[in-house]
Amino acid sequence: MNVLQRIASLLCTSLLVTSAGAATQTPVTPMTPDVVEHYDSVRPEADFVRREVMIPMRDGVKLVTVIVMKKGTRNAPILLSRTPYNASGSTHRVSSQRIVDVLEIMDAEFVNDGYIRVYQDIRGLYKSEGQWVLNRPIVGPLNNTGIDESTDAHDTIDWLVKNTPESNGKVGVIGSSYLGFTALMSLIDPHPALKAVIAQSPMVDGWMGDDWFQNGAFRTNSLGYVLALGYKKGLGGADFALGEGDDYSRYLQAGSVADFVKSVGVEQVPGVRKFLENPAYTEFWSLQAVDKWLAARPHTVPTMLVVGQWDQEDSYGAPAVYRALEPKDTRNDRVSLVIGPWRHSGFNHYGYELGDLTFNGDTALEWRVKYAKPFFDHWLKGGPDPHTPPVLTYATGANQWNVSQRWPAGSDKAFYLAADGVASFDKPSESGQQDYVSDPAKPVPFIPRPIN
Structure with missing residues (x-):
């Protein structure tokens, strides 16, 4: 058989195999159901690996967890965020075969340098099992279940270091807002593999100044928040359906928060009742305050606390935790505070400007590259000591970062x-x-305005 005959024979065989494979499929008809049960958007040419797993907690509840890393990653640290905002969405920012597209903007510097990025839905939300409790209190006077966000963080880290073969066994936790709260919770009873934490704009005390109240003044838009997350585990898309207009005007017209709540039919929603039935600073709130929890415990894990100067939601928490932890930092090298020129969570996006203020470059990227990543590199990868400033603040008038030994x-x-x-x-x-x-x-x- 000459070369041409052999090629023709192989081609014929290939066509026969293809035809045979096609023949085994059920014929499609006009009445064939069009529901697609599964589609893997991560194609073979993608530069990353994505796994979705269910991690068991100590009480048997399983939490959905998405693990993403560049192909070929080895001996890498794990960077974990525990979220109430859909782990799957956090790992699917843009449909793409590039890891820097599918992950959040702030993740690029880390995954490009070999980090394993992990997002997890906290219990009771999205595809995670169990019951969601708003800012679930630490096990103690307000919680007799033996389960809280610190135990879930501990169990998650334990599973990850034992079941992620690409990891080096070291874990860092990072997150902003509610994710900042869960980041701080990992410090309550830290797993030995937890080596560093960055808590950004963390929810620390919901009455004193984070999210729900501002020194006792209730933030009315908190009502829609607890409804949206609590309805069908965050998947229901519930809102007040008031159409276009200005919510602030609606609040004034209602006359009181209680009247507004009744007008939209949410007076029995548990989260709403927690707000309305506890307007004063009683133990209902004080025993939930994370800074008080941390102040009562040893501090062993290097921690960076970050907040924006113009954070409209959680400006209280980071400085409060700094005040609680700083006295424990006897060498002034394990607790740091960053106050940058950002809105709420602005450090995770672009930081060229804020309103009418324009800065000398991307201040958010500058913080991530010069301070956040070297901090994690040192504690998770054995990188050089970055000599993290005890306090780092940004002077908007001078467009420069300033270093201090203490705050204030x-x-x-x-x-x-x-x-x-x-x-x-x-x-x-x-x-x-x-x-x-x-x-x-x-x-x-x-x-x-209009606020909607």
């Missing part, structure tokens, strides 16, 4: 407001007063 930095200086409306460092020679009208119908907004 410097010394106190009296600032006086005179009766004529002038502010000065000089004490006024006469006392007086200035009157103004605080009109709820004309508020000082933190976001542009």
